[in-house]
Amino acid sequence: MAEINCPICNRLNKDEAERCWYCQAVLHPEKKNADGSSDWLDGFRQENTETPFEESNEASAGSDESPEDVPDWLARIRQREQLEHGGEPEQNPDGEKDTLDWLRSAVGNESPTESNTFKPAEVNEPAPTESDNDADWLGKLQSWQEESSEPNKSPAPEHPFEQEPKPSFSGPSNQEPDWLNEFKSEAAQSEPLPPEKQPDDSSTGDKPSPENISAFEQEPKAPIAEEPIIEDSIPPTDAIGFSIPEGNVVKPSSPEPDWLTDFQSLDETKDLADQVMPKPAVEEPVKAPFSGRDIMDWIDKDRSTPEEKPENAVEQVEVPQGTDEGIEPAKLPSWLQALRPDKSKRGIAGSTTSSDLNQKSPLAGIEGVLQDSVIGQFYTRPQTYANTLKITPEQENHLQRLQNIAGEARWEAQESVESKRQSSILLKAVVSLLLIGVIVFTVLTQKNSLVEPTMYSQPVVETFNIISALDPAKPVLIAAEFDSGLYGELKWSSESLLQQLMARNIPIAYLSTTQAGSTLFQATITDLARKNQDYSLADHTLNLGYLTGGTVGLQALANDPRGTLPLTTLMKPAWTDTPLQNTEKISDFSAVIVITENADTARYWIEQVKPSMGKTPLLVVISAQSAPMLQPYYDSGQVNGYIAGESGGTAFEKMAGVEGSSTSHFSAYQSTLILLVVLIFVGGMISLVLSTPSPERSDKNQS
């Protein structure tokens, strides 16, 4: 498929396409420029229907402009112009709109100067679309061109928009905004375009003069994507050759600025840029995509004074025109060229002048694009806001009142917390005194217990029976698996059992997997041996010492007791010439008695050692806190009997017919427990009756 280059952006397009896919410029201006009108005017002449958003009208690109596409304001302008110039108002019953009619009328009467003139015919610009609506303003533009070319016949300046533009518009004054009224006065002075130069449209109006068009040069070039565009002030899409994002077009909510009148008072000898586009006021921040901080360094650095810039001016790289080698340079439309700042005024405009800037920046090679004043106008620092909160005096009064109320509530809460704390301390003191008082009283008075225990639990009975039936020739292995915390309870509970063993001269070998067990047990049997002179500790007891490793040590003991504990604490052989000399394995013991306060320790012995014991009974002396967890093992037969706590020890003593430590302290024990029951019951009833739960707690309990 044949392809052609776009005259504007020089990109490849299909030959059959009428407009460039990228910049929407007309690809075949020679077809449309039959009447010799300027190429750049073709862009203005394009119909509204030729916008890229209206695909249905692409086929009719270059055809007549439909009446409904011409904006109302443009139609009114044309009508006014026609009236002023003696022409019939254009018959536009449907509100025929023309593109850039305002431009035509604005620039039609001005005499162009040398610097403002341009030769649209000298550049390859898209031909204007022939239509009745374009005739008037095109004619005016052409007449303007003729006027400009006649005096000096100089080539089109590169920057025709630099000089003061003096646009003039014509139209009915009673319907137009103020700025248009002013244009009327100027347009009335302009000469009508020659018929052959006029465009096909019937709208009248002054042709834009180079001076007027120079106003566009100073127009702030807002980024299309981010700045909303006032619909009435910009011609339709394809007229100028760039596309307007659909969402950015907004209706003007305020009257158009009187910008054209300002141009009349411009002083040509001074900096036009500053005169045309003064720096914006502080209270009107320009919505720009970049803030002053975000400006890239290469832009920021190069902001030098206007006086300095001419010294650092860099010559623009001249692009050879029409060279045989390489790509033919693009021929920019005259209006686009006019928009570009003049090289000589680069310093004033504030464009980049340093060599570094031109070589390193993204716009390298393109000279004079950025304008300091433009940047200064758009790229300003963002508005900073203070952290302080602005409140009125009334609000401050409310706040003070609220603080006072909250302060009172906080103080009350602190008071209640303090009172609660004091009450809890008092209650704790009362409970302590009660308990200690009862214990002291019963210990000192040595009163008998309130109720003598007559019910003996089955495990205690079994234990007693087993102990009574032990073979005195075989030793008993005692595991003193207790820590110092509950030593008192276990000592009282096991005392009578040990006394039974001593009374029957049964050898005892003891060990411990806890660090203090064997030492404390040794102290216990030493004390008991004083009461039983016939029992020689040296002959009948053997301290196998400390067995480390927990369950690993127990499994090792069950597997090989001789190898696990070969020596006594005196570093002598434990299994030769001792009561253990006939003992090879665990099952050779007459019984294994575990004294512990921990249910887990009892469980480890049951799990690891009991399977190796065979028929050897396993008895446990356990504290009251672990007794419920031992019940299942007793029920399953793994534990043959157990003594639980003070009550179990007392029951054993009763069964054995001795009065040991358990019995002597049973009255204190029973009294204290009954007192505790009373306290708990009364406290529970009071809690139940008096205090009410919080809603959060009740919700939690119900969930």
Next chain:
Amino acid sequence: MTLDANLIWTIVSLVLTLFIFSYLFGDNILFRIACAILVGCTAGYLFVLIIYRVILPKLVVPLIEGSLIVLVPLFLSGLLLTKLSPKLSRLGNISMAYLVGAGAAIAVGGALLGTLFTQITGAVNSFAINDGTTKGINGVIVLESAFFLIGTISTLVYFNFTARSKDGQPAKRSPIVNLFAWIGQFFIAITLGAIFAGVLTSTITALIERIDFIITTISGFFG
């Protein structure tokens, strides 16, 4: 009166006991000093105990006697000592793996053979329909055993929180599971109540023992 060593130690015990009892009035420096002494003593005693009961008889003496097999635990112990150094601690992972592997295997074996099988067997054997004393089925035993079996199962179900989720509905257990869990709460409450009562009992016994010691000691001072 000569100061007997036993008397001195008794006085020390009394003073330390009173230091601990001072906590009833609130946290204070005497209580903290006593706790610090307890920690130091316990650590020191255990240190000496391990040296005399484990290291010397099981490592040093066999090595002196020429046993070569003790080189393996000696090597593993050396690797374990590298745990004290942050840089070399990774070398101790081998010994730790050995210890943990042994402990895990023992835990598995003990749980299986020592608790699981035996307890399930015990729950089943409780249904001794004929207890041998009476002819026929002892209904009381059956009821009792059924009560305990339901209690055991419902306690296990209570700790089972597996739920099935349906489309658009939150995950929840089936009604039967919920019913058993509700019943299980009842048995768990009873068991925990019994355990808490046992804890109270044990601690009251310890309190009685200490007060008895204080009274005995003080009365011994005054004849």
Next chain:
Amino acid sequence: MRSPIVPIIGFLTGIIILAGYFVPSPVLEAIRTPMLDWAVILSGVAGLIAIFHLVFGVHGRRLRDPEKSHVFSFIVILVFMLTVAAGIFFGINHTGFQKVVTAIQMPMETSLMAVLAVTLAYSSLRLLQRQRNWMGFVFFIAVVLYLLVNSGIFALVTDITALRGLVAGISQAPLAGARGILIGVALGSLLTGIRILIGSDRPYNS
């Protein structure tokens, strides 16, 4: 990727020891017995390392930290050193050295339990204040009931057979829940042990 040697050692050790529970083989027993003995020794060494870390790692660091109060750490380290020195000097079997346990350790730990009794008694007064649901109420009733059972006051009703049976039944009631808890604990131990053996959990990898 971490080295697989460590998990393999743990796995092999565990498998050999576990197999001894189920396979009565003399060869296996010959391998298993010294392995258990080595584990006992390693446990002792691990205890030594733990003590070193506690005394010199934790309390020693507190001594070096200028911000924290180090009086009590100083006491801990001092008492530790004195105890070790006494144990090495006198020997572990010396009665004087054993007073460390019987005259220092035991009275203090028992006293701590005694103070705990007062604290628990005070907390028990507010049982129903916190748990106001039916499970809390059952717990409250169970506590009161089993305190009475432990106190032995139900001996008053031993003459009444029905009540004696009731008291016996009350004493047996925790059996069901305890059995369920024990089975649950055993299942948890079983699963945890298997996870360690197969390498899913590696608590030894630091």
